[in-house]
Amino acid sequence: MNKEINSTEIARLAGVSRSTVSRVINNYTNVPEHTKQKVMKVIQQYNYYPNLSAQVLAGKRTRTIGLFMIDSGRVSGDSISSLLLARIIESASSQGYYVLTHIVRDLKEQEEIRTIKEIFYQRRIDGGVFIGAANHEPLIEELITEGFMVAIVDQHVPGRTEPNRIVFNFDNETGVGQAVDYLVSLGHTRIGMINGDMNRYSGPSKRRGFQTAMERHNLPVNTEWILPGDFNEASGYRAIKDFLKAGTELPTALFAANDSVAFGAVRALKEAGIRVPQDVSVIGFDDHFRSEHHSPPLTTIKVDFADMMDQLTKTLITSIERGTDTFQASAAGTQLIVRDSCQSVTTA
Known part of the structure; x- marks a missing residue:
């Protein structure tokens, strides 16, 4: 990281005065456009952002962490996202840290990228947490x-x-295995899956977990029963609607990549006159706040999100304060929660 670059050096590299650099940074209107572009080119080349305070310049911590939630929808409308946000804020606060929270609608937008980089390079935070990003995110x-x-x-x-x-990950493959094991214990052999976002790590890892569990039970994976999804309710609804239009024979059970996907799938099945669980059993993943109160109450794989966020926040703050020379990775455990959305094939 280049910690030595400053406005004086930027001015020298751009061939302008330090005051001109200051006017460009502060977006003054009395700077010719060609001069502004010349200065901005150097600023961007060297990832230069002015520090906010003498305290930061002196190398002291801000006791603030950044929380970046990548979500194109409404975070406030999803209880899991709200839980993650609230738990990180509570955990950081208990350790004497503030949380600067930023909802990111699209990480491909250049303005979003610049905003996030400014937060880091200006030393407004000591470290950051990213939730919902693609598995390989260039930023x-x-x-x-x-x-x-x-x-x-x-x-x-x-x-x-x-x-x-x-x-910090979810133990997806173990969790999906628990779901498939439970369905098999009920006599299901014709099992399908609604995927999550395949650009995020949980998408392909859950798909692998499903494949592995089916192979363990010597069950074939019917590709017609592997449906596209996107970790939200609308995608589960759309997956079932499109599947039913194709006229393909239904499996007796469906694993949904998360509970939100399951909610959408159940709604689409009901609209088509297909009963859950009498005609098709449905099992989810996460144990969403709504799952217990859903109709029917959703059988699911529970993840202890609260404990996971506590551990993540504690690990990040400890690393900020004490430093670390080793890579740190953890996975949250899973637990089968049996409710009413699945039933035995023999009683269907």
Whole structure:
């Protein structure tokens, strides 16, 4: 990380005065456009952002962590996302840290990228947490390469074990195995799956877990019963609607990549006159707040999100304060929660 670059050096490289650099940074209107572009080119080339305070310049911590939730929808409308946000804030607060929270709608937008980089490079935070990003997100990789302390939920990048990379995952393959084992114990052999977002680590890892569990029970995987999804209710609804239009024979059971996907799938099945669980059993993953109160109450694989976020926040803050020279990765355990959305084939 280049910690030596400052406005004087930027001015020298751009061939302008330091005051001109200051006017460009503060977006003054009395700077000719060609001069502004020349200065901005150097600023972007060297990832220069002005520090906010003498305290930061002196190398002291801000006692603030950044929380970046990548979600194109409404975070406030999803109880899991709300739980993750609230738990990190509570955990950080208990350790004397503030949380700067930023909801990111699209990490491909250049303005979003610049905003996030400014937060890091201006030293407004001591480290950051990313939730909901693609498994290989160029911005995250750049920040880690530049030496910033970054914690990521749901990532697996083989060979990348930098000490400033902290990774917390769900034990997807074990959890999906528990789901398939339970369905098989009920006599199901014709089992399908609605996938999650395949750009995120949980998408392909759950798909692998499903494949492995089916092979363990010597059951074939019917590709017609592997449906696309995106970790949200609308995608589960759309997957079933499209599947039913194709006229393909239904499996007797469906595993949904998360509970939100399951909610959408159940709604679409009901609209088509297909009963859950009498005609099709449905099992989810997460144990969403709504699952217990759903109709029917959803059988699911529970993840202890609260404990996971506590451990992640504690690990990040400890690494900020004490430093670390080893890569840190953890996985949250899973537990089968039996409710009413699945039943035995013999009683169907």
